[in-house]
Amino acid sequence: MKYQCENHQKCMKMIQAVLDGSASAEEVEHFKQNMDACMPCIETYKLEKSVKEAMQVKVEKKCCPEKLVLDIKAKIGLTLLLLGFIAIEVKLYHIFFSC
Amino acid sequence: MEEEDIVEVEVRYSEKEKYAVFDKEFMPHIDSMYNFAFRLTNDEDDANDLVQDTYLKAFRFINSFERGTNAKAWLFRILKNSFINDYRKKSKEPSKVDYQDVETTYNSTEDAEMDATTDLRTETVQDMIGDEVANALNSLPVDFRTVIILCDIEGFTYEEMAKILDIPIGTVRSRLHRARNLLKEKLKTYANSMGYKIDEAADEEEDF
Numbered sequence: 001m002k003y004q005c006e007n008h009q010k011c012m013k014m015i016q017a018v019l020d021g022s023a024s025a026e027e028v029e030h031f032k033q034n035m036d037a038c039m040p041c042i043e044t045y046k047l048e049k050s051v052k053e054a055m056q057v058k059v060e061k062k063c064c065p066e067k068l069v070l071d072i073k074a075k076i077g078l079t080l081l082l083l084g085f086i087a088i089e090v091k092l093y094h095i096f097f098s099c
Numbered sequence: 100m101e102e103e104d105i106v107e108v109e110v111r112y113s114e115k116e117k118y119a120v121f122d123k124e125f126m127p128h129i130d131s132m133y134n135f136a137f138r139l140t141n142d143e144d145d146a147n148d149l150v151q152d153t154y155l156k157a158f159r160f161i162n163s164f165e166r167g168t169n170a171k172a173w174l175f176r177i178l179k180n181s182f183i184n185d186y187r188k189k190s191k192e193p194s195k196v197d198y199q200d201v202e203t204t205y206n207s208t209e210d211a212e213m214d215a216t217t218d219l220r221t222e223t224v225q226d227m228i229g230d231e232v233a234n235a236l237n238s239l240p241v242d243f244r245t246v247i248i249l250c251d252i253e254g255f256t257y258e259e260m261a262k263i264l265d266i267p268i269g270t271v272r273s274r275l276h277r278a279r280n281l282l283k284e285k286l287k288t289y290a291n292s293m294g295y296k297i298d299e300a301a302d303e304e305e306d307f
Contacts, residue, residue: 013276020250020275022257043221050224051283055251058229059236064133068147069126072154076121 005040015045019052111162121158124170129154131253132174138248139182141237149186153178169259176263179245219287223295227286231293235285243278250275 005011017023018031035041112120132153136146156177157164164173224232236244249255249263257275261268 009276013272016276016279017257017272020257046221047219047224047283048279050221051279051286052251054224054227054232055236055247058227058232059252060229060233061130061252062134062137062146064129064150065147068133068150069129072129072151075151075155076118076158 002038003040005038008040008044011038011041012044012048015041015048019045019048109162111165117158117161120161120164120166124164124166125154125157125174128171128174131171132178135175135248135253136178136182138236138244138252139179139241140186145186149178149182152181152185156181171253172255172259172263175249175253175255176265179263219283219290223290224286226295227290227293231289232286235282235289238285239278239281243274243281246271246275246278247282 014023014027014031017027023031035045129150133146133150136149136153137143140146140149153174157174164170236247239247245264246260249260250257255263257268257271260271264271266274
């Protein structure tokens with residue numbers, strides 16, 4: 001087990017890429033082969049993982065206000081178009097199934 | 100995406116298809132878009148305006164979008180450019196720091212910065228509550244905040260981020276690396292001010 005990492009900056013970028021799912025096949029292989037043998041890298045892995053998880057899980061995700069959705073649809077005329085389709089469908093329903 | 104980049108080259112969709120693409124491919128991403136806009140501007144009114152402008156622009160240039168391709172990345176790119184071009188100057192965020200300045204600073208002090216961040220404990224991060232983590236994120240300069248939001252909150256790959264931000268993948272990696280170093284520093288400072296134990300020394304003192 002190594003207790004000093006001479007390439008720590010490089011290793012840190014690689015560990016982040018692995019955690020982000022954007023590492024190359026070579027980096028993933030290097031990570032698998034060497035990860036358990038370097039204490040600073042093991043600590044870095046744990047810390048980077050916890051920071052990433054904190055961002056994913058703990059930061060509140062703001063939802064779009066319903067009014068904004070309606071405003072956007074109204075501005076492009078989508079609401080009007082959908083109402084038009086519904087009106088046509090209702091008319092067709094009455095034509096075909098009313099008698 | 101600058102407007103000149105999304106000039107329609109051909110009429111791809113009929114009027115009816117335009118609405119169908121807008122509703123089925125664009126609208127499902129509106130919560131992510133709003134969250135991104137809010138995290139960029141730190142203001143609900145600005146986020147509303149930014150999302151609305153983005154969606155109206157997306158509809159206007161809908162023929163530039165190829166159905167079945169990555170609609171989320173396409174929309175995020177429009178939003179990011181709208182933010183830079185239209186909102187950044189008038190944003191209510193108090194302290195604006197230009198990315199180039201920040202990058203230069205952190206390029207020159209990276210080693211020193213690393214010494215300062217390595218003693219942040221995994222357990223401390225795990226113990227922190229959402230508001231504390233969000234405050235640390237919000238305190239980052241907007242360009243660093245952007246890469247962390249895109250990667251960690253929205254789950255974009257480096258390749259997608261490169262397209263959204265219009266930078267090479269290598270720059271995405273470097274910017275993320277520096278953003279995370281700064282974030283850890285902010286988390287450590289914040290944890291310290293809130294009375295969390297932040298390093299092994301604190302444990303040793305407690306044991307003693």
